[in-house]
Amino acid sequence: MPLDQAFIGREYPPTPPYEVGREKIREFADAVHDDSEVCRDTDAAKAAGHPDVIAPPTFAVILSMGAHDALVGDPELGLDYSRVVHGQQEFVHHRPIRAGDRLVTVVHVDDIMARAGNDFLTVRAEVGSVDGERVCTATSLLVARGTAEEGDQA
Template sequence: MAINASYAGRQYAPTDPYQVGRAKVRELAAATAATQPVHHDLVAARAAGYPDLVASPTFAVIIAQAAEAQLIEDPDAGIDFSRVVHADERFTHTRPIVAGDEITTVLHVDSITERAGLAMVTTRCELFGDATLTDHVATVRSTLAVRGEDA
């Protein structure tokens, strides 16, 4: 099955909130060698003016990938995940993500371009710190390269 190009321009319903926990913030910081105290030490984070531990900037990808599953798991989208290569990821933060946040995400399929047996699928996840979608936290833009069956 080929990628369904009609999905370009699609917007998915907001996700259920993702609960940002201290353990996950610390785990990702350790895994990515983010050594700043605000990622590990609650006292340091509060002394720096944050309400809780601060997630490293790439933490947003965890939340975005959960939202992108709506597209990947949609059988009508025609994406065979075994043929996916991650091509690009970009983050724009409005404010830091902190432990205790409940992040609601809206997934947009910005474009689908097919050339020579390769489909480039570009998504945009808008992350919000509230269910009313007024507290914008970050934008995650992602491009997936999906190899065709003959590639």
């Protein structure tokens, strides 16, 4: 069943706060093979002008994908996540994510279109501090394979 375009513009409630820890940053840096000292050493990060170690730019995927749970679990949308592939990802950083941050994420449905029998869902995750400071905008394109009507075209 195709996704309902009435969901375009929908915003989901903020996630519970996520506290960014030094060890999580270090583990993520290891996983993505980022050897930068600003991700591992507090003194190096401070020398570079940061208050603490900073996360690699793609660390924001932890927050954005976690926030997608509200969308994926929305029975009204009816997204069959077993049919979804991640088509594209973009991050716009307003400032680095750093150890000690307490971050919340709000998910927005920016677009839904059908093409060649697939639904294309553009989801924007706004990551910010619990105090309201903008930190990162993560935009994802999710492709739900075979869910749109063959005749549906955007």
